[in-house]
Amino acid sequence: xxxxxxxxxxxxxxxxxxxxxxxxxxxxxxxxxxxxxxxxxxxxxxxxxxxxxxxxxxxxxxxxxxxxxxxxxxxxxxxxxxxxxxxxxxxxxxxxxxxxxxxxxxxxxxxxxxxxxxxxxxxxxxxxxxxxxxxxxxxxxxxxxxxxxxxxxxxxxxxxxxxxxxxxxxxxxxxxxxxxxxxxxxxxxxxxxxxxxxxxxxxxxxxxxxxxxxxxxxxxxxxxxxxxxxxxxxxxxxxxxxxxxxxxxxxxxxxxxxxxxxxxxxxxxxxxxxxxxxxxxxxxxxxxxxxxxxxxxxxxxxxxxxxxxxxxxxxxxxxxxxxxxxxxxxxxxxxxxxxxxxxxxxxxxxxxxxxxxxxxxxxxxxxxxxxxxxxxxxxxxxxxxxxxxxxxxxxxxxxxxxxxxxxxxxxxxxxxxxxxxxxxxxxxxxxxxxxxxxxxxxxxxxxxxxxxxxxxxxxxxxxxxxxxxxxxxxxxxxxxxxxxxxxxxxxxxxxxxxxxxxxxxxxxxxxxxxxxxxxxxxxxxxxxxxxxxxxxxxxxxxxxx
Amino acid sequence: xxxxxxxxxxxxxxxxxxxxxxxxxxxxxxxxxxxxxxxxxxxxxxxxxxxxxxxxxxxxxxxxxxxxxxxxxxxxxxxxxxxxxxxxxxxxxxxxxxxxxxxxxxxxxxxxxxxxxxxxxxxxxxxxxxxxxxxxxxxxxxxxxxxxxxxxxxxxxxxxxxxxxxxxxxxxxxxxxxxxxxxxxxxxxxxxxxxxxxxxxxxxxxxxxxxxxxxxxxxxxxxxxxxxxxxxxxxxxxxxxxxxxxxxxxxxxxxxxxxxxxxxxxxxxxxxxxxxxxxxxxxxxxxxxxxxxxxxxxxxxxxxxxxxxxxxxxxxxx
Numbered sequence: 125x126x127x128x129x130x131x132x133x134x135x136x137x138x139x140x141x142x143x144x145x146x147x148x149x150x151x152x153x154x155x156x157x158x159x160x161x162x163x164x165x166x167x168x169x170x171x172x173x174x175x176x177x178x179x180x181x182x183x184x185x186x187x188x189x190x191x192x193x194x195x196x197x198x199x200x201x202x203x204x205x206x207x208x209x210x211x212x213x214x215x216x217x218x219x220x221x222x223x224x225x226x227x228x229x230x231x232x233x234x235x236x237x238x239x240x241x242x243x244x245x246x247x248x249x250x251x252x253x254x255x256x257x258x259x260x261x262x263x264x265x266x267x268x269x270x271x272x273x274x275x276x277x278x279x280x281x282x283x284x285x286x287x288x289x290x291x292x293x294x295x296x297x298x299x300x301x302x303x304x305x306x307x308x309x310x311x312x313x314x315x316x317x318x319x320x321x322x323x324x325x326x327x328x329x330x331x332x333x334x335x336x337x338x339x340x341x342x343x344x345x346x347x348x349x350x351x352x353x354x355x356x357x358x359x360x361x362x363x364x365x366x367x368x369x370x371x372x373x374x375x376x377x378x379x380x381x382x383x384x385x386x387x388x389x390x391x392x393x394x395x396x397x398x399x400x401x402x403x404x405x406x407x408x409x410x411x412x413x414x415x416x417x418x419x420x421x422x423x424x425x426x427x428x429x430x431x432x433x434x435x436x437x438x439x440x441x442x443x444x445x446x447x448x449x450x451x452x453x454x455x456x457x458x459x460x461x462x463x464x465x466x467x468x469x470x471x472x473x474x475x476x477x478x479x480x481x482x483x484x485x486x487x488x489x490x491x492x493x494x495x496x497x498x499x500x501x502x503x504x505x506x507x508x509x510x511x512x513x514x515x516x517x518x519x520x521x522x523x524x525x526x527x528x529x530x531x532x533x534x535x536x537x538x539x540x541x542x543x544x545x546x547x548x549x550x551x552x553x554x555x556x557x558x559x560x561x562x563x564x565x566x567x568x569x570x571x572x573x574x575x576x577x578x579x580x581x582x583x584x585x586x587x588x589x590x591x592x593x594x595x596x597x598x599x600x601x602x603x604x605x606x607x608x609x610x611x612x613x614x615x616x617x618x619x620x621x622x623x624x625x626x627x628x629x630x631x632x633x634x635x636x637x638x639x640x641x642x643x644x645x646x647x648x649x650x651x652x653x654x655x656x657x658x659x660x661x662x663x664x665x666x667x668x669x
Numbered sequence: 670x671x672x673x674x675x676x677x678x679x680x681x682x683x684x685x686x687x688x689x690x691x692x693x694x695x696x697x698x699x700x701x702x703x704x705x706x707x708x709x710x711x712x713x714x715x716x717x718x719x720x721x722x723x724x725x726x727x728x729x730x731x732x733x734x735x736x737x738x739x740x741x742x743x744x745x746x747x748x749x750x751x752x753x754x755x756x757x758x759x760x761x762x763x764x765x766x767x768x769x770x771x772x773x774x775x776x777x778x779x780x781x782x783x784x785x786x787x788x789x790x791x792x793x794x795x796x797x798x799x800x801x802x803x804x805x806x807x808x809x810x811x812x813x814x815x816x817x818x819x820x821x822x823x824x825x826x827x828x829x830x831x832x833x834x835x836x837x838x839x840x841x842x843x844x845x846x847x848x849x850x851x852x853x854x855x856x857x858x859x860x861x862x863x864x865x866x867x868x869x870x871x872x873x874x875x876x877x878x879x880x881x882x883x884x885x886x887x888x889x890x891x892x893x894x895x896x897x898x899x900x901x902x903x904x905x906x907x908x909x910x911x912x913x914x915x916x917x918x919x920x921x922x923x924x925x926x927x928x929x930x931x932x933x934x935x936x937x938x939x940x941x942x943x944x945x946x947x948x949x950x951x952x953x954x955x956x957x958x959x960x961x962x963x964x965x966x967x968x969x970x971x972x973x974x975x976x977x978x979x980x981x982x983x984x985x986x987x
Contacts, residue, residue: 186890188886188889188890190886212895215892216892216893216894217892218892219889219890219891219892220890220891220892220893221892224890224891225887225890227883227886227887229883232882232883232884233883233884233886233887234884234887235884235887235888235902235905235906236884236906236981236982237902237905237906237979237981238902238905243887246888246891246893247891247892247893250891250892250893250897251892281985282981282982282985284981284982284985284987285985285987
C-alpha cells in the first residue's frame with residue numbers, strides 16, 4: 125500500500141450480541157463490509173443517522189468496541205499494520221499515541237477528580253513521547269491555538285469549572301497533545317448550543333490545519349461536516365451509500381438517500397396572520413426556582429388559535445421554564461396567563477380538568493415520556509378514558525383512528541415502546557396529546573433528539589395536523605431551521621428576557637439585534653466555505669463562551 | 670465561605686447535637702433498668718434503714734433531671750464519676766481500658782483496610798476470572814463464620830499447634846511495642862477476617878460502578894494499562910462510598926470487640942463493660958455507652974468529612 129495512506133479499512137464487519145431478558149442471545153451485524161482509506165493530513169467525514177454504524181467504524185480504528193461490540197471480519201490497517209491482530213498490550217501501545225479520540229460529551233469524558241492539564245498530558249507521558257515540562261508547554265500552546273481563554277492557567281481547573289464548549293476544546297487539545305497521526309472526532313459539537321458549536325467547529329478546523337493531523341469526523345449533520353471534511357462517506361444501516369469529495373457530495377449527490385440528506389429542512393410554511401383574539405396570552409411573567417435568581421424576567425407572548433409560536437434560544441435562556449409556567453408546573457412569581465378570555469390558575473394542581481385537557485404537552489425524549497411497561501394502545505387510550513370516559517371497544521376504535529392520523533398502522537397498538545424506532549415513539553407521543561382533543565400543544569424540543577430526515581417527517585406531520593385539527597403549538601426549540609419551517613410568530617429568548625418578538629417575517633427580516641444576528645448566522649448551512657464567512661462577520665461572542 | 674468548609678462545620682455541629690441526644694437516651698435507658706443499685710450493692714441482708722442511707726449517699730433520691738445535668742456537667746470537665754461497686758474513679762479505669770481497645774482496633778484496622786482495598790482492586794482488575802472468585806469466596810467464608818469460632822480456630826492453629834503466638838492476649842504497660850503487637854496479633858487477625866469481606870466487596874462494587882463512566886473509556890483510548898485505569902481514574906471517584914463502609918467497619922471494630930476480647934481475655938473496654946453490666950454498676954455502664962457512642966459518631970463524621978473533601982465540585986467551587 126502507498127506509504128502516505130495512514131488508515132486503511134478493508135471490508136470491515138462489526139457485530140454485537142444482543143441479550144434481551146428472557147430471550148436467547150442473538151448476534152446482529154451492524155456494519156456490513158465497509159472499506160475506506162485515509163491519507164495523512166486528510167479529513168474524512170462519516171455521516172449517517174443513528175444506527176448507521178458511524179461511531180462504531182470510527183472506534184474500530186482504535187481497535188475498540190463499545191458495549192459488547194465486536195469486530196467480526198475484515199482488516200483495519202493503521203500505520204502499515206493490521207491492528208485487529210494486536211493483543212491488549214499492542215493496542216495500548218498505539219492508542220493515545222498514533223490515534224486519539226474526541227467524544228461527543230466532553231463533560232462525561234473528563235475525569236471529575238483530576239485537573240484538566242493532568243488529563244491532557246497523560247497520554248503523552250504514558251507513551252514517553254515527551255517530558256512533563258514539554259507536554260505542559262505543548263498543552264498551553266494548544267489551548268491558545270483552540271482560542272481558549274487564559275491558556276496558561278485554564279489547565280489548573282477541574283472539568284466542572286469550565287463551560288461545555290470550552291471543555292470540548294480542551295478535549296481536542298487532549299487528543300492533539302501526543303502529536304497523533306489520526307484523531308477520531310465523534311460528534312464533537314452535537315451536544316453544544318448552536319452559537320457555541322460554530323466556535324468549537326472553527327477551533328477544531330484551525331487546529332487540524334495547523335497540526336496537519338488526519339481526522340475522521342463523525343456526525344449526523346451534513347452541513348457541519350461539509351465545513352471541515354475533504355471527503356465525505358455517507359453511511360446507512362452499516363453500509364456505504366456514497367463516498368466522494370465534499371464538493372461532489374454537497375453539490376452533486378448521486379444517490380437518492382444522499383439527495384434527501386442534502387435537501388433536508390426544505391419544508392416551506394406560509395405564515396398565518398395573527399388573529400384578533402389570542403387563545404393564550406402570557407403577560408409580564410417573572411419566574412424562578414425556589415429562592416433562586418429570576419429565570420424569566422418580564423416575558424409577554426401571545427399564542428393565536430391554530431397557529432404556531434416558536435420560542436427559540438440557547439440552553440439556559442429560559443424557554444423550557446416558559447413552558448413549565450404555562451403548564452402550571454411552575455407558578456410564576458408575578459404576571460398573568462389568560463386562556464381565551466379568563467385568567468388561568470397559576471398552579472397546575474388547582475386547575476380544573478377541562479383546562480388540563482385543553483393544554484397538552486409533547487416532550488424531547490419520547491423514550492422517557494412513555495411507560496415502558498404499557499402497550500401503545502394503553503398509552504394513547506389513557507387520555508381518552510381520563511378526559512372523556514371512553515372505554516372498551518369504543519376506545520380501541522378511537523386509538524386506531526388516532527394512529528391513522530399520525531400515519532402509523534393500527535396493529536402497532538399492541539406493541540410496546542421499546543419495539544418502536546425513535547421517530548415512531550415521538551409520533552405516539554403526538555397521538556397521546558391529540559387524544560385529549562386539545563386547543564394548545566406545547567412541543568418542547570420535540571425533534572432535537574431525532575435524525576434530520578425523521579425530524580422532517582415529524583414537522584410535516586405537525587403542520588398537517590394543525591391544518592386539519594386547528595390546534596395551536598407553543599414550539600420550543602434551539603434550532604432555527606426548525607423555526608423557519610413551522611413558525612407563524614417567533615419569540616427569541618436570551619438570558620430570561622425576550623430579545624426579539626413578532627411575526628416570523630418581522631423577526632427574520634433585518635435589521636437584527638446583535639443576539640438574533642448571532643443566532644441566525646450560527647445555523648450551519650449546506651454550503652462550502654460558510655464557516656469562514658460567518659466567523660469573519662461575527663459581532664458578539666456566544667453566551668456559552 | 671467555601672461550601673466544603675460550610676458543610677464540614679454543619680456536620681460537626683450535627684455530630685455534637687447527636688451526641689447530646691445519645692447521652693440523654695443512655696441516661697434515660699439506665700434509669701428504667703429493673704433492679705436497684707443500693708439493693709444490689711448491699712445484698713439480700715440489707716435493712717431498710719441501710720438501703721435508705723445508701724440511696725441518700727449515692728444521690729439516688731434526687732430528681733432524675735438534676736442527676737442527668739450533674740452527670741453531664743461532670744463529663745464536660747472529664748469526670749465520669751466513680752464506680753458504685755469498687756468506688757474507683759471511672760475516668761482512670763476507662764482510660765487504660767480504652768487505650769487497650771483502641772490499640773487492638775488500630776492494629777486490626779492497619780491490617781484490614783489496605784488489604785481490603787487492595788483485594789477489591791485486584792478483584793476489579795480480574796473481574797469474573799478466578800482471582801475475583803477466589804477473593805469473593807474466601808472473604809465471604811470468613812464473614813460467615815462467627816467471631817468466636819474464628820478466634821478459637823486461630824488459637825488452635827497458631828497458639829496450640831504451631832506455638833507462634835500466645836493464646837491469651839495479655840498486655841501491660843511494661844511491654845515493648847513489638848511485644849504488645851505479638852500479643853494482640855491473633856485477636857487482631859480475628860477482627861480482620863470479620864470486617865474484610867464487607868469492605869472488600871464495597872470497594873469492588875464502588876469501583877465497578879465508576880468503571881461504567883465515559884471517562885474510563887477516555888482513559889482506555891489513551892492506551893493506559895488496566896491497573897492504571899483502575900487506580901488512577903476509577904478509585905479516586907469511588908472513595909466516598911468506600912470510606913463510608915470503612916468507617917462503619919472501624920466503628921464495629923471498636924464497639925463490637927466484646928466477644929473477641931472475652932475469647933482472648935484481653936483487658937479492653939468490652940470486658941470492662943460486660944463485668945459492670947452484670948454488677949449493675951450504672952455509672953460505669955453509662956460512661957462506657959457514651960464513649961462507644963462518641964467513637965461511633967466520630968468515625969462516621971470522619972467518613973462524611975472525607976466524602977466531602979474528595980468531591981472536587983465542593984473542594985473547588987466554580
